[in-house]
Amino acid sequence: MTNFRPPAINNNNSIYKVEDILVLYELNKRPTYINDPLETFSGHTHSIDSFKARDIFLDFVQVVSKLQENKLIRENLPREILKHLTVVEMKVILKAISKPVKGTKDIVIDRIQTHASDEDIRNNTDKSCFVLTELGLEVLEKYKNVLWIHNNKRDIFRYPFYYESKFDEYYFMKHWDLDPPNTLIDYYETKNSGIVARIYQIENNPEKSLLYGLRKLTEEINLQLEKCKEVGWFNTSAGLGEFLSLHASPELGEPLSSKTIFKGLTISDDNFEEILKYIYDFAIKNPSLVSFNNFHEIIIALLTNPGDELYRELLYNLYQSNREKFGHEDYQEDINNYHQKGFDDEEGKQEEEEENLMDILDLFITDENRKLEMVFELIDLLDLEVIKKMKIKIDNRLMN
Template structure:
């Protein structure tokens, strides 16, 4: 057998890496022990798992060593440690130089700075932390967008679930001179208003966050209406997940929008996002959105959407689907045989095209675990032999 011996990996020739910037940020944020780089004065631990959860893989201790070698960090000077010490620790230094130990922390630090030598401080505390050098601060400032996207990417790209984007730490490491929020907004403005709304929220532009959030909600309602027209299917939770995740109702209240202005906004978004006005009049749309914005829960929103979908089902000849769907929900999931039959009945109603029905079956199978698939195979085999 041939021995597996591939060529070694040669890293790209770049002076700094994503992990350098993220660790620099951590060291600048929390005083970290020089002799124990994973521990901070506050008890926080620089756990690699917090990075791995955001798909960044690094050896924290090794990165710290590299930062020291590249002169981006150093150990603190004696007086630089004072602000990180507790009052008890400051009093130890003052007692050693026979000075009063009463008053606030700020006064104690000032007293030490006035009367203690660097040697007095060093001899009476065993704490030493990393400090960013001027070069380290310059590098951190230059690549600040790497830190920004690392902090915010999970929220920005939370919908659709498990979505990915090219705009991650590595992208902004290579494009450090771009303005990160505006770059992502420009890219997604035309096809994902939810991402745009969340960026504006992070940037504390609540007006635009509300407008784009309302747009993404309306776009989802439009999508559900189009589905209802085609197959009679609906989802009365249309857009609620994103709406609630972005806390748009509190934002709406904080903006104190006048009634006339809100009507103007809703009319614009209605004209922009509703592709077939015959599926929902502006009056109905206005009523639905106001119900969501002004009620403490979303029951009325769901009810109004349900009424709208029902009228559209009847309009396009899908009125018999509601009875089938209600029966499906009432039967529940206790009887597996009954559930399978009901799902197939609904599938037959929704899709006349046999190829589309087959695609849907495979999509459902992809969502099931192996044990469920095995059970299904047994039942299929039994049916084929009967």
């Protein structure tokens, strides 16, 4: 038998790696103990699991050691530690040099700066932390795009695109000079308007965020109308959850909904009608399935009412009329019977064969990514108690 001896993998010869940038960022963000690199002064732990959750595999302590060797970080100078100490800790220093201890934090720091030597500070605090060198700060600034995608990629891509997009930390490590928002917008402009909407929200451009969000919702309505025409099936929730939950970046505060964005914009009725007409012409491929007036009424109902009940009702009526138009009444009756049987069966009837959710979706959707999206959209709509019951059921099956 021939021995298996493939060529060795040549590691990337780049001086810096994604893990270096992410750890530099953490050390610059939070004062971290020199003698325990996983622990910070605030009690926060640099959890390795938090990186793994974002598909980043690193040994934090090992990376810290490498950063020290490459002179990207160093131990703090005595006076650099003062801003990270509590007032109580600084009073210990003042007592040691027989100076008054009263005053605000700024006053106490100024008093130590004036009267204490470096040795006084060093001898009266056991805290020391990592500080980025000038080189470390330069490297962090150069690869700031790696941090941008690291902090925002989950909100931008969501499941399952989060796992499948090529635009991750490693992509922008190699293409550090590209602007992430513009790069992603250019790429997804014709592929996924929902992603574009979320990028504009992160970039604090609510107008374009709303416009692309409306485009994405209208594209989903168009898709559901086409399916309704073909098989008599519809989903009034499709695209709704995504439209109502555009996310802002952490720096911008709480996430904003599309309704909130709409209310905050000064748009005349004529201007908004013009906008909706453009989106309608752009996304609705078969105007015979929904008139512009009907579409206008549906979107206005969604944006101007506190809940989405009227939106769903109008959309349902639209789908119902199309089902009747294309002769799907009997098919709908079969679907209703199928669902009624499932809901009435409180005992679950475990002895009967259960139909797999993905098999049901196969009847109406061929795109695998969209099927997964729908499953997770459904989960988002479920009551917490229902999810708990689902977990118990899943755990029981795994044990069996």
